[in-house]
Amino acid sequence: MNEFEIAYRLRECFWGKGFGKEIAKGLIKYCFSEMHLEQLTGYVSKQNISSVRILEKEMIFIEEFYSVKEKNIERKYILKNFYKKR
Template sequence: MNLIIETDRLLLREMLHDDAEALFEMDNNTKVHKYLWQKPVTTIEEVHAYIDFVRTQYTANNIGRFSTILKETNELIGWTGLKFVNDHIENGNTNFYDYGYRLNEKFWNNGYASEASKAWLDYGFNQMNLQEVNAYTHAQNGASNHVLQKVGFDFIEDYPDEQGVTLKWWQIKKT
């Protein structure tokens, strides 16, 4: 993908295999996975498989999760982005655009998630001409729930996942 989105502090670009070490550092952290079914990665091969999966989404859907880079230091801080969900049913829905992000713990509480979220919503609504974007979070993940609310998502409902964990369903519509 040739898409690059730039904000004041961030560069959002396609995910590459060169990003694997930084993504492994993030996804190996149990604190990062506290609200992600408690399954941190244990091998770099898992990260490479995820990168391959993301890259197939670029081809199939012309969108997917993007590596998120701090411009000042050129550090990969995590991933952010829109994803077309057509491979499973979530809260009774499929074939929808999902917004999501995951940041390395050392970059939490700096406003990066909100900054990237605003950029992605702008891109989705104004370049892709989406009419709505959904998101889902663990009900107890106060930080992520706050970010979604802050950038304009409306809380729709709580629902249980397949393991009975309560998740929150969010939605934002083009204005």
């Protein structure tokens, strides 16, 4: 199965204004309703508390692991499209 990851990045001057939450919701909606994906994945650094909170509300926590590439602890989340036409 291919993995489809949602991701976003904001300049620091936009942090704490709710844009991350709106972007994540919009990405999820678009990926499910327009792209008809079955499942989405999200990865976030454990230290990025704001993004952890966003993914906690929108997706399901799967695991924590050490990322050699990022050199820190990452958290993995998934969300299945329960409305996908079969």
